[in-house]
Amino acid sequence: MKRRVFVFIAAFGLIAALAGCSTSDDTGSPASDPADETTEGSDVATTDDDGAAAADDAGSGCTEEIGKLEMWVDDSRLAALAGVVETFKQEQCVTVNLVRKNFDDLRADFGSQVAAGEGPDITIGANDWLGEFKANGVIAPIDISAVASGLAPAAVAAYTSEGQTYGVPYAMENIGLVRNNALLADTKATTFDELIEEAKATGAKYSVLVQVGDKGDAYHMYPIQSSFGAGMFELSPDGDYTSTLAMAGDPGHAFAEYIAKLGADGVLSVDINDSVAKDQFKAGNAPYVITGPWNTSGDDSFAQAGMDISVLPIPPAGSEPATPFLGVQGFYLSAKSENTLLAQMFLVDYLTRSDVQLELFKVGGRTPASLDAQADPVITGDPIAAGFAEAAADAVVQPSIPAMNQVWTPLGQEEADLISGKASDPAGTWDEMITNIESAIAKSAE
Amino acid sequence: MYSPARNWGPGFIAKLIIMALIDAIGVYGIYSAWTVKAMPIVIVMILLVLVANVVYFARRFVPAKYILPGLIFLFIFQIFVMLYTAYVAFTNYGYGHMIDKDRAIAQMQEYNSQLDPNGPSYQLTMLAKGSDIYFGIVDDGVAKVGTDAVALEPLKGAKVADNKITEAPGYTVLGMGDVASRQKEVTSLRVPVSDDPSDGALGTSNATSAEVYRPVLLYDEAADTLTDTESGTVYTDNSRGNFRAADGSKPPNDVGWRTSVGVANFARLFTDASVAKPFAEVLAWTIAFAFLSVATTFLLGLALALVFNSPRLRGQKFYRVLLILPYAFPGFMSALLWRAMLNTQFGVVNQTLLGGADIMWLQDPWLAKLSVLFVNLWLGYPYMFLVCTGALQAIPSDMMESAKVDGASPWRQFRSITLPLLFIAVAPLLISSFAFNFNNFNLIFMLTGGGPTHGTDPTRPGGTDILISMVYRVAGVDDGNPDYGLATALSIIIFILVGAIAAFSFRQTRKLEEMA
Numbered sequence: 001m002k003r004r005v006f007v008f009i010a011a012f013g014l015i016a017a018l019a020g021c022s023t024s025d026d027t028g029s030p031a032s033d034p035a036d037e038t039t040e041g042s043d044v045a046t047t048d049d050d051g052a053a054a055a056d057d058a059g060s061g062c063t064e065e066i067g068k069l070e071m072w073v074d075d076s077r078l079a080a081l082a083g084v085v086e087t088f089k090q091e092q093c094v095t096v097n098l099v100r101k102n103f104d105d106l107r108a109d110f111g112s113q114v115a116a117g118e119g120p121d122i123t124i125g126a127n128d129w130l131g132e133f134k135a136n137g138v139i140a141p142i143d144i145s146a147v148a149s150g151l152a153p154a155a156v157a158a159y160t161s162e163g164q165t166y167g168v169p170y171a172m173e174n175i176g177l178v179r180n181n182a183l184l185a186d187t188k189a190t191t192f193d194e195l196i197e198e199a200k201a202t203g204a205k206y207s208v209l210v211q212v213g214d215k216g217d218a219y220h221m222y223p224i225q226s227s228f229g230a231g232m233f234e235l236s237p238d239g240d241y242t243s244t245l246a247m248a249g250d251p252g253h254a255f256a257e258y259i260a261k262l263g264a265d266g267v268l269s270v271d272i273n274d275s276v277a278k279d280q281f282k283a284g285n286a287p288y289v290i291t292g293p294w295n296t297s298g299d300d301s302f303a304q305a306g307m308d309i310s311v312l313p314i315p316p317a318g319s320e321p322a323t324p325f326l327g328v329q330g331f332y333l334s335a336k337s338e339n340t341l342l343a344q345m346f347l348v349d350y351l352t353r354s355d356v357q358l359e360l361f362k363v364g365g366r367t368p369a370s371l372d373a374q375a376d377p378v379i380t381g382d383p384i385a386a387g388f389a390e391a392a393a394d395a396v397v398q399p400s401i402p403a404m405n406q407v408w409t410p411l412g413q414e415e416a417d418l419i420s421g422k423a424s425d426p427a428g429t430w431d432e433m434i435t436n437i438e439s440a441i442a443k444s445a446e
Numbered sequence: 447m448y449s450p451a452r453n454w455g456p457g458f459i460a461k462l463i464i465m466a467l468i469d470a471i472g473v474y475g476i477y478s479a480w481t482v483k484a485m486p487i488v489i490v491m492i493l494l495v496l497v498a499n500v501v502y503f504a505r506r507f508v509p510a511k512y513i514l515p516g517l518i519f520l521f522i523f524q525i526f527v528m529l530y531t532a533y534v535a536f537t538n539y540g541y542g543h544m545i546d547k548d549r550a551i552a553q554m555q556e557y558n559s560q561l562d563p564n565g566p567s568y569q570l571t572m573l574a575k576g577s578d579i580y581f582g583i584v585d586d587g588v589a590k591v592g593t594d595a596v597a598l599e600p601l602k603g604a605k606v607a608d609n610k611i612t613e614a615p616g617y618t619v620l621g622m623g624d625v626a627s628r629q630k631e632v633t634s635l636r637v638p639v640s641d642d643p644s645d646g647a648l649g650t651s652n653a654t655s656a657e658v659y660r661p662v663l664l665y666d667e668a669a670d671t672l673t674d675t676e677s678g679t680v681y682t683d684n685s686r687g688n689f690r691a692a693d694g695s696k697p698p699n700d701v702g703w704r705t706s707v708g709v710a711n712f713a714r715l716f717t718d719a720s721v722a723k724p725f726a727e728v729l730a731w732t733i734a735f736a737f738l739s740v741a742t743t744f745l746l747g748l749a750l751a752l753v754f755n756s757p758r759l760r761g762q763k764f765y766r767v768l769l770i771l772p773y774a775f776p777g778f779m780s781a782l783l784w785r786a787m788l789n790t791q792f793g794v795v796n797q798t799l800l801g802g803a804d805i806m807w808l809q810d811p812w813l814a815k816l817s818v819l820f821v822n823l824w825l826g827y828p829y830m831f832l833v834c835t836g837a838l839q840a841i842p843s844d845m846m847e848s849a850k851v852d853g854a855s856p857w858r859q860f861r862s863i864t865l866p867l868l869f870i871a872v873a874p875l876l877i878s879s880f881a882f883n884f885n886n887f888n889l890i891f892m893l894t895g896g897g898p899t900h901g902t903d904p905t906r907p908g909g910t911d912i913l914i915s916m917v918y919r920v921a922g923v924d925d926g927n928p929d930y931g932l933a934t935a936l937s938i939i940i941f942i943l944v945g946a947i948a949a950f951s952f953r954q955t956r957k958l959e960e961m962a
Contacts, residue, residue: 214809276792335549340630402927436903
C-alpha cells in the first residue's frame with residue numbers, strides 16, 4: 001500500500017511538472033481552445049487577464065502579449081521577415097513565431113497538416129497553390145479590400161477566385177532572357193530564330209540555354225509555346241481561367257514542330273536540366289539563358305558569381321508575343337487558424353507595407369507587389385529588376401485552377417519527347433497529349 | 447515469501463522510478479490528447495498505462511514483463527499502421543476530400559459568403575450576453591444588436607458615441623483582449639440583417655467594422671442539403687463525399703469530405719484503364735526485377751565470398767572493407783549519383799569511360815532496365831557478400847576435409863556440401879531480399895523515376911516502373927492531387943502479392959532443410 005502511494009505521488013509530481021510547463025506556455029496563446037482556459041488557469045497564474053488589461057491600453061509599451069501567431073516561412077525569407085515581426089510585437093503585443101520550413105515541403109505539409117486540424121496560422125506560398133488549397137478546404141478567405149488599391153492589380157488577381165481573395169500577395173516573379181554581357185553586349189534579335197543565330201555567332205558552346213530535363217519543363221518553355229498562340233487555358237468572359245485547353249490544334253502543332261526542330265538542331269536538349277543550365281551559363285558557355293530572379297540574385301546566383309548580366313524580354317518564336325507566366329508569391333491564412341483577427345491584421349496591415357516588401361526583395365530579387373515599393377528607388381534603380389519587369393510586360397498570371405495539376409506532367413513529358421526526338425510525329429503526339437490531358441481533367445472533375 | 451519485486455532494494459527503486467516516469471509520460475499524453483479532444487488516443491493511452499502498471503506490479507504475468515515493451519511497439523508501429531492503411535483504402539481520402547463533412551460545409555459556406563462591395567459598413571462593437579457573442583452597430587442613429595440566431599433588432603437605452611455603441615444594457619462590451627481569445631468565433635459570426643436571408647448578414651474581419659455579406663449557400667441541417675440562395679438550386683449529399691445537384695452539377699467553390707466508399711478503390715484495379723491496363727505488364731517486370739536483382743547480387747556476392755574465404759589470400763580484411771563500401775553509402779544517394787553518371791551528354795560513364803559515346807542509358811526502355819539492374823547489383827552485392835562470408839565460415843571444416851579424403855573434386859565439394867549448407871542459412875535472407883526489391887521504390891524513383899515513359903498516355907507504364915512506383919504515379923502523389931485511398935488499396939494488393947510469394951518460397955526452403 002505504502003509503495004502504491006509513493007508511485008502515485010511520484011507520478012503526480014512529474015505530471016504536475018509536465019503539465020505546468022505546458023500550460024504556462026499555452027495560456028498566453030489564444031491558439032489553445034478557449035474552453036480549456038478555465039481549467040488551465042487554475043494551475044498557473046493566468047496570463048490571460050493581465051494580457052487583456054495590458055492590451056486595452058496598449059499602444060506604445062506592452063508588457064503582456066495578447067496573442068501568438070505561427071507562421072511558416074522558408075529559410076531565405078525568414079531573416080527578411082524578422083523586422084516586421086518585431087514591429088508587430090512592439091505595436092500590437094502579438095508574437096509571431098516564424099517556423100523554418102523547406103519551400104518545397106510547404107505546399108504538401110500545409111495541405112495535410114491543416115486538413116488534420118494542425119499546422120500554422122499563416123504560411124508563405126505561391127499563387128498556383130490556391131486551387132488545390134481551396135478544393136481541400138484548408139485556407140480561409142482574407143478581406144484585403146482596405147489595401148488592395150496599393151497592390152499591383154495582377155498580384156491581387158492571382159489570389160482572387162470567384163470574387164474572393166485568398167491570400168496576400170507580396171512579390172511577383174517571372175522568367176526572362178538573361179544575357180552574359182561579357183559574351184554579347186547587344187541584342188538586336190526580334191525573333192527567337194534570330195536570337196539563336198546571334199548567339200551562335202559568338203562561338204560559345206551553347207546558344208540559348210533553356211532547362212528541359214528528362215521530364216521536360218513546361219514552365220520554362222511556356223514563353224515559346226505562347227508565342228505560337230497556344231495558351232494554356234481558355235479565359236472566361238470575366239477573365240478567369242476555365243478548364244478548357246487553349247493549346248489544341250494548329251498553334252500547338254506549330255509549337256511542337258518548332259521545339260522538335262530545335263531539339264534536332266541541338267539548341268534544346270533533355271540533358272540540360274536546371275542545374276546544368278545554371279552551371280553552363282555561369283561558366284560562360286552560353287550568351288543567353290532563360291531563367292528567373294532566383295538565379296540572378298541572392299545566394300549562389302549569377303550576381304554573386306560576379307557576372308555582368310542584363311535581363312531582356314524573350315523574343316517570340318511565333319507570330320505572337322512570348323508571354324512568360326507571372327507567379328505571385330504571397331501569404332495564406334489557414335482555415336483552422338483560431339487567431340483569424342490577429343492574423344488578418346498582420347497579413348493586411350503589416351505584410352503589405354512597402355518597407356517589408358523591399359526587405360523581402362533583397363532576398364529573392366522578386367518585384368514587390370506593393371505599388372509604393374515598386375516606385376521606390378531601390379526597385380526603379382535596379383536594372384535587373386527593371387529587366388524582369390519589362391520581360392513581364394505581356395506576362396499572364398500562372399493558372400491556379402485544379403486542372404493545371406493535370407497539365408504540367410504530360411505537357412512537360414511531351415516537350416521532352418519532342419526535343420529528344422522520341423516523339424517522331426510532333427502533331428500526332430501533341431494531339432494524343434491533348435486527349436490525355438482532357439480525359440485526366442474530366443476524370444479529376446468528377 | 448521473498449520476492450525481489452517487493453523488496454526495497456536498488457532494483458525495486460529503479461523499477462519505481464522508471465514506472466513513475468512511464469506513468470507520468472502516459473498521463474501527460476492522456477491529458478494532452480484530452481485537451482485536443484482526441485478520444486481514441488485517450489482510450490488507447492489509458493489502456494496502455496493500465497496494462498503496463500498491472501503487468502509490472504502484479505506478481506503474476508512474469509513472461510509479459512519481458513515482452514510487453516515489444517508488444518506495445520509492435521502495436522503502435524506495425525499493427526496500427528496496417529489497420530490505418532486498410533481503413534484509408536476504403537475511403538476517398540485524397541485531393542478534394544481531405545477534411546470531414548462539418549468542416550467541408552463550413553468551408554463552402556465561408557468561401558461563398560461574399561462581401562457585398564456596394565453594401566454599407568458599420569462601426570462595430572463586440573458585445574457578449576452569457577456565452578454568446580453579439581454584434582452592436584448604429585444604423586441611421588439607431589443602435590442595433592444581433593447574433594447568428596437573432597437578426598439585428600433595435601436596442602433601447604444603448605449609449606452611442608461617434609456612431610459606435612459604447613454601452614449596451616444587458617450586454618457586456620468586449621475589449622480587444624476578450625476578442626483575442628475568441629477570434630475564430632468572431633470572424634465566422636454572421637448576423638442576419640433581417641429575418642429575410644436574402645438581405646444578407648453582417649460579418650467582420652477585424653472586429654472594428656462590420657460589412658454586409660451575402661451568403662450564397664445555406665445549409666439545411668434537417669434535410670442535409672445545401673441551397674444556392676441566388677439560383678435556388680438544391681445540392682444533396684451524393685454519399686461519395688460531395689454535394690451535387692440533381693443534374694450532377696457542383697456547388698460553387700466545391701469542397702468534398704472524407705468518407706467511406708466501400709470497395710470502390712479496389713474495383714478500380716479492374717475498371718480504371720490507367721491502373722488495369724499496365725498492371726500485368728508492370729507486375730511481370732516487377733517480378734523479373736526482384737528476381738534478377740536477388741540472383742545477380744547473390745551470385746556476385748557468393749563468388750566474391752568464396753574467393754575471399756580462401757585462407758591463401760593475403761590482405762583479406764582490407765579487401766573485405768573495400769567491398770562493403772557501397773553498402774555503407776545511403777542507397778538513395780548512390781542512386782542519384784548513378785543517375786548523374788549515366789546522363790547521356792554529361793555523365794561520366796559516356797564521357798570518360800566510353801570516350802564520348804552517345805548511349806542513352808536511362809532513355810531507352812531496355813537499357814534503362816539494364817541500368818537499374820546494374821545499379822542494384824552495385825548496391826546489393828556487399829550485403830550478399832557479407833551473409834555468404836558468414837555462412838561459409840560457419841560450415842564445419844572437418845566436413846570439407848572428410849570430403850577431400852573421400853576424393854571429392856572441388857566442384858563436387860561445392861555442389862554437395864557448401865551450397866546446400868549455405869542455402870539453409872541464406873534462403874530466408876534471399877526471400878526477404880526478394881520482398882525488399884519487389885517494393886524497392888527508392889532505387890526506381892531516384893534513378894529513373896519509373897521512366898523512360900511512353901509518351902503522355904497515362905495507361906502506358908514507364909520502362910522501369912515497378913508496381914509501387916506505378917501506384918505512386920497513378921495515385922497522383924507527385925502531381926499534387928493525391929488519391930491516398932487508391933494508393934493504399936493498391937499497396938494492400940501488392941502486400942498480398944509479396945506475402946503470397948514469400949509464403950510459397952518459405953515452404954520451398956523447408957524442403958531444403960529436410961533434404962539436408
